[in-house]
Amino acid sequence: MLTLTCAEARSLIFDFLDGELDPATARAVEQHKNSCRNCPPLVTAILAMLAELRRLPGVLPREDWLARLIALPLDPHSPR
């Protein structure tokens, strides 16, 4: 069984959370996470941050934006 130090586990943590590790390495990261004092709060915080990023609402353009876009000279042959 592969045993990881904190630095090794942390260098793999984002690939682990993204599901990009092979099963044996993922198990080693999981095992380190279960036996370490400082890594679990870090992982909890990263998971919360990624969840909030996924929920981040988009920014809508102002009402007249589409009208301004349509008014642009969009002739494919016109110079930029």
Added chain:
Amino acid sequence: MLGDRTGAEDAVQDGVAQAWRGVGQFRGDAAFGTWLHRIVVRACLHHLRDRRAPEVIEGLAEAERRFLDPDYTVDPAEVVARASDAGKLRQALETLPDVYRVAVLLHDVDGLTGAEVAETTGVPLGTAKARIRRGRIALLAELARKQTASETEQRTGRPC
């Protein structure tokens, strides 16, 4: 991505105009939306190049070194409190150098894969993945950072 509405509107307008002018070059290798998204993101990157000086990444390298230190950890409650407020999360994203913020936004907000981030921003896969990783580490550090009294005051208003 650009941090201000007017800049974003201008960049998207430029991107759509470029796509229209170059629509004959669309070969159908990817979905039309993917092709258009790539052009618009590149227009945003072009606006960022116009607007900002070259980034100093020493701070990010330091954040990455600290992240690997076994003694380093963060308070999840502090991170959750700031990240769950969309305004504070956007402010924290704004502190990232442009290329790292763009990589995190494309990957973690828009849901692109690492390979798609690489293709969209025109960099090798290894560079895209390093930017996502460093951007995430720097964002976490910013969200976990204890705010100074003046920062708190600025955001909540001075008590009367």
